[in-house]
Amino acid sequence: KNEVEQSPQNLTAQEGEFITINCSYSVGISALHWLQQHPGGGIVSLFMLSSGKKKHGRLIATINIQEKHSSLHITASHPRDSAVYICALIYGKLTFGQGTILTVHP
Amino acid sequence: DSGVTQTPKHLITATGQRVTLRCSPRSGDLSVYWYQQSLDQGLQFLIQYYNGEERAKGNILERFSAQQFPDLHSELNLSSLELGDSALYFCASSPSGRFPFNEQFFGPGTRLTVL
Numbered sequence: 001k002n003e004v005e006q007s008p009q010n011l012t013a014q015e016g017e018f019i020t021i022n023c024s025y026s027v028g029i030s031a032l033h034w035l036q037q038h039p040g041g042g043i044v045s046l047f048m049l050s051s052g053k054k055k056h057g058r059l060i061a062t063i064n065i066q067e068k069h070s071s072l073h074i075t076a077s078h079p080r081d082s083a084v085y086i087c088a089l090i091y092g093k094l095t096f097g098q099g100t101i102l103t104v105h106p
Numbered sequence: 107d108s109g110v111t112q113t114p115k116h117l118i119t120a121t122g123q124r125v126t127l128r129c130s131p132r133s134g135d136l137s138v139y140w141y142q143q144s145l146d147q148g149l150q151f152l153i154q155y156y157n158g159e160e161r162a163k164g165n166i167l168e169r170f171s172a173q174q175f176p177d178l179h180s181e182l183n184l185s186s187l188e189l190g191d192s193a194l195y196f197c198a199s200s201p202s203g204r205f206p207f208n209e210q211f212f213g214p215g216t217r218l219t220v221l
Contacts, residue, residue, distance in 0.1 A: 040214075041194060041215050041217075042108075042212065043196060043212035043215075044212065045210055045211070045212070088149075088206075090206045093162075093206065094205075096151075098148050099148065
């Protein structure tokens, strides 16, 4: 069984919709990282969090260490948010989820 | 633009060959990380160097090796290449060596195709 599972694998939305991407894991971690990979391949670090919630612009990340679950929310989604979103577990090493492919249509 | 540069952008080679991928970190960053992204395995951490010394090791094959030079640029050497080594190879950098508890800045990647 994979240590980290992301859902959904694929997500299609209309511009303006509220989006949630989930990351569930089965190991004890110190923190979790959310990354964004653009269609051209470039990777950007979005958040690193170990508890609670972090917000940056229209992006919000939450984590519940006890429930072993993290979510990434995008408010008022826009076509430029179309990308692959990857969570990564931090527990002495770094293990990546398989990613969620998000497509936002105008 | 993250400030991390990687060369070449694309590389096509044959099985059994050896290639070298190059990475220049952001100005002032002492740590360099290498990652492999393939269709079947996703993103995997390979290795980290901090100020010239190996700091952390991930799923790096014995056929692969890396080094970080005094000017802080890094090279990833891949030898005896196999079809399964075809992947995107990313380099990232960060100011500190506290892997994995730090924000990393990713380069654009090198796409390696082994025929």
